[in-house]
Amino acid sequence: MGVTDFFCNTSSLCLHRPKLSPDCCGLRGSRTTFMPPPAASTSSSVPVKEDDCSLTGDSFIRPHLRKLSPYQPILPFEVLSTRLGRKPEDIVKLDANENPYGPPPEVFEALGSMRFPYIYPDPESRRLRAALAEDSGLESDYILAGCGADELIDLIMRCVLEPGDKILDCPPTFTMYEFDAGVNGAVVIKVPRKSDFSLDVKRIIEVVEQEKPKCIFLTSPNNPDGSIINDDTLLEILNLPILVVLDEAYIEFSGLESRLRWVKKFENLIVLRTFSKRAALAGLRVGYGAFPLSIIEYLWRAKQPYNVSVAAELAACAALQNPDYLENVKVALVQERERLFKLLKEVPFLNPYPSYSNFILCEVTSGVDAKKLKEDLAKKGVMIRHYSNKELAGYVRVSVGKPEHTDALMESLKTLY
Numbered sequence: 001m002g003v004t005d006f007f008c009n010t011s012s013l014c015l016h017r018p019k020l021s022p023d024c025c026g027l028r029g030s031r032t033t034f035m036p037p038p039a040a041s042t043s044s045s046v047p048v049k050e051d052d053c054s055l056t057g058d059s060f061i062r063p064h065l066r067k068l069s070p071y072q073p074i075l076p077f078e079v080l081s082t083r084l085g086r087k088p089e090d091i092v093k094l095d096a097n098e099n100p101y102g103p104p105p106e107v108f109e110a111l112g113s114m115r116f117p118y119i120y121p122d123p124e125s126r127r128l129r130a131a132l133a134e135d136s137g138l139e140s141d142y143i144l145a146g147c148g149a150d151e152l153i154d155l156i157m158r159c160v161l162e163p164g165d166k167i168l169d170c171p172p173t174f175t176m177y178e179f180d181a182g183v184n185g186a187v188v189i190k191v192p193r194k195s196d197f198s199l200d201v202k203r204i205i206e207v208v209e210q211e212k213p214k215c216i217f218l219t220s221p222n223n224p225d226g227s228i229i230n231d232d233t234l235l236e237i238l239n240l241p242i243l244v245v246l247d248e249a250y251i252e253f254s255g256l257e258s259r260l261r262w263v264k265k266f267e268n269l270i271v272l273r274t275f276s277k278r279a280a281l282a283g284l285r286v287g288y289g290a291f292p293l294s295i296i297e298y299l300w301r302a303k304q305p306y307n308v309s310v311a312a313e314l315a316a317c318a319a320l321q322n323p324d325y326l327e328n329v330k331v332a333l334v335q336e337r338e339r340l341f342k343l344l345k346e347v348p349f350l351n352p353y354p355s356y357s358n359f360i361l362c363e364v365t366s367g368v369d370a371k372k373l374k375e376d377l378a379k380k381g382v383m384i385r386h387y388s389n390k391e392l393a394g395y396v397r398v399s400v401g402k403p404e405h406t407d408a409l410m411e412s413l414k415t416l417y
């Protein structure tokens, strides 16, 4: 069903160039001319004239993807190093909410003694899910691991959304929800947060009634401002006929309990977590989600079988073996967040927002341009985040680093303006 097999007679030519006139098939592309594969692979093929057809590659791309704007990713040390002409150790990287302490030593030992990198990983990430069950108190049947929480956001959308379905997004927030909705052909309905970045629950309720979006993405603590969603608000939204995806990528820094176990009670709740922040494994890409049993079964069917690599699973399991290290790093980052907040408050052109996370959003005031501030700091080897979207154009976000990173940032800020 849904699959057609074409059996190719090997004596006949299998590699065809479509003889489609752009006018009759309506597939005229805009940039490049359709070219045959390199001569070596088509030595037996019928010669094709260049002007035979001006069909271009992008004609094959799904129309909604042709309009998609690419995601704006953050650059890693190696690329930054080349761009800024500085060694990685001379760059203060406070732009991607990474954990500068790195993972516990057990992770390096586990990766160094990896036995089976040449064998496909466990498609069910059994060891990791058992370790997560122990860590969280939620049975492993409710847990599915992914190649970062990012993969799970996309996987949820692939399982839930038909093209044209609506999702509800509450910006400013993590832009991956809007991006993945675009990839999946969904329509994004936005209910902007209030001026203090809290959710506009009244408007959310109205929009759910009127527009009937299929799911809502909520983030607690929210990226980029670090605010949290309290139980009453979450319960009010869970009461609506909508699938709630609660992204808890930064929950460890909030001092609040995760809602992971709520998925046993609410059929319309999914909770996402990650090893990128707490366990400093952003580069290895491991995230996980907690799902009601009635939903998880479909994610198992639809996910890529080997989505969590051998290295990623080993590293995540090893990180969980040293909870004291993870706790100490978290405490250090939370303490540093409070110190950084006080120092940023003293900067005459910055207005920092209190944060429950490992980053601080600052309004850039007093006529200073936020984008220029980011660029001027980058010239000094200090990377912070600036936003190209209209609502956040006057803001920057600073990740919490080690004390020496805070000191370097403050030194650089002093020399500007």
Ligand SMILES: Cc1ncc(COP(=O)(O)O)c(C=O)c1O
Residues within 6 Å of the ligand: 096, 097, 147, 148, 149, 150, 151, 174, 219, 222, 223, 247, 249, 273, 274, 275, 276, 282, 285, 286, 287
């Ligand atoms: C709110 C939020 N969710 C998810 C992610 C991505 O997590 P992962 O690294 O596990 O893909 C991020 C990354 O910055 C984030 O800010």
